[in-house]
Amino acid sequence: MSASTVVRPGSAEQTPRAQRTHRPGNPSARQMTRSAWLFLLVPGVLFLVFMALPIAIALVLSLTDYAIVGDFDWLGLQNYAEIAVDPFFWIALRNTAYYTVLYVPAGLVVALGTALLLNRRQRAVRIFRTLFYIPVVASTVATATIWFWMLNPQNGLLNVVLSWFGIDGPAWLYESQWAMIAIVMMSVWAGFGANMIIFLGGLQGVPGELYEAARLDGANACQQFRYVTLPSLTRTTFLVSTLLIIGAFQVFDQAYVLTKGGPGNSTVTMVYYIYNKGFGALEMGYASALSFILFLIILVFSLVNARLTNRGGVR
Template sequence: MKRLRAHSVEAHQQRMAYLFIAIPVLLLLVFLILPIGMALVVSFTDYDVVNAPNFLGFDNYVKMFQDQYFLIALRNTVVYVLLYVPLGLIVSLGTASLINMNKKGAAMFRTFFYVPVLCSTVATATIWYWLLNPQYGLINIVLGWFGINGPAWLYDSHWAMIAIVLMSVWMTFGTNMMIFIAGLQGIPQNLYEAARMEGANKWKTFRYVTWPSLSKTTFLVTTMLIINAFQVFDQAYILTKGGPGNSTMTLVYYIYNEGFGGLEMGYASAMSFVLFLIILVFAIINTRLNKTDNTI
C-alpha cells in the first residue's frame, strides 16, 4: 500500500514537472521559434504585407550585396562596433576598478553611474542632443575653455558616428561596470598579497593578477557589447535619422527603413538573418580570443 502511494506521488510530481516545463517551452515556440521560422520563409519572398508573397529563392540575399546602401550600413555598423566595444570595455572596467578601491563611497558611486541605464533612450538622446549642440552645447563650451573649436558633432559626417558612440557608452556602461565589480570582488586577496611581496607595482599587479583573473568576466562583457553594438538603432534613429549623408545609417536602421518604410519585408528579413550570422561570427571570434585556461 505504501509502495503504491509513493509511486502515485512520484507520478504526480513528474506530471507537474512536465507541466511547468511545458509552459515556458510553449511560450518559446510561439513567441521565438515560430516567428524566426516565419521570418526565414519570408526572407525568400518579396512579401510587402499588402499582397501575397511570391517565392524568389536567394534573390534577396544576392540583392543585398549589390545594394550600395546595405554596404554603407554594414560599413557604418562595423565602424561603430570597433569604436564602441573597446571604449565601453575600458570605461566600464576603469570605473569598476576605481569604485572597488574606494570602499567608503562605493554604494553612492555605483548608484550614480548606474542611473543612465535606467533612463529611456529618448530621455538620454534629449540630454545628449543638448550636450552636442555646436553653438551652446556643454561639450563644445568646455572645449572652448582650452582653446579648441568643437565640431558640429551631429551635423558633421566625420563626427556624427563618434557622437553616437559617446552617447551609447554613457548610457550602457553602468551594467558592465556592475559585472566587473562583481568580478573584481571575486578575486582572492592572497593573489594581491603575493604580488606585493614580490614587489609588483599597481600596473604589474593589474597586468598579471587582475586582468587574467577577470578573463571570464571580460568574455561575458565583450560578448554583450558586441551583440548590443551590432543591434544599434535607437541612437541613430533619434539623434541623426541615419545622417548626415548616411554616415550613421546602421544595419538595423536600414532594415527598419526597408521593412516598415518601403514595405519590403522579404528583403528586410533576409538582411536580418545576414546580421544574425555576422553577430554569430564575431561572437565565435570573441570566444576564441578570450579562450583561457580554466584554472584561472
C-alpha cells in the first residue's frame, strides 16, 4: 500500500483477516457447526441407546411383576412397598453400609498415604507407581484367588505373619465377624492404585510457593500437611470419596467370588441381593425396584459427601 492510499474506516484493508474469514454466516462457520453436531451425535446416540433407554425400561419394569418368562401384570408401587418390609433387604442394606463405613476411609487413607510417599521426582518412584497400579487392571477372579490363599486359616500368608507375633489368626472367610473385613481388605488392595493416581495429580497441582511460605512461617511437616496439602486437595478428595462411596454401594464381585454371601448372610450386599432376585429367583420387576432404591441411596450419600467435603474447603 502506497503512502498516498487512504484507508477508509470499515474497509477490507482495515479489517483483520481472521474477522473477514470467520464471520458467523460464511460457509466455514456453518461447516464447523455441522461437524460439531456430528461429533456430539455419536455419544448422544450411545447415551440414549445404552443408558437412557435401559433406565426407562427398568423403571417401567419396577412397576410390574416381570419374570422373564410368561406374562406380567402392572403392580404400580407394590414392589416398593414390599421392599420396606423385606427383611433380607434390610440385611443387605446393613451389610453394605458396614462395608462402606470400613472401605471408604480405608481407601482414602491408603490412596492418599501412598500418593504422598510417591510424590517425588526420583526415577525409581515410577516403578512403584506402576506396581501399585497393577491390581487395578487385574481381574476380580484373579485377585480373589490370591486373597483366598492369603486368607486361608491354616497356611494363609496373613495368618502365618500374625503367628510370628504370637497372634492366632481367625478363619477370615468362615466367621461372620471377619468375613466382611476380609472383603474390605481385598477391595482396598485391589482398587487403591487408581485413587493414588488421582491424588498424585492433585498433589502435583499444589503450588510450591505455598509450602515455601509455610516453611518461612515455621510450619513443620505435619502443619504443612494440615494447612496446605489438605485444603488444596479438597476437590480431589471429593472426587475420590465420591467414587469410593459409589463403588462401595455397588460391591458385588468380591462377595460373590470369596464368600457367596456367607457365612450366615453376613456378606450379602445390595447388588448381590439384586442379582439373586433378578437372575436367581427371576423376579426382574422386584430386582428393578431394588436397583432404583439403590440409586436413590447412592445419590443421597453422594450429595451428603459433597456437602461435608466442601464445608470450609475450596469452592
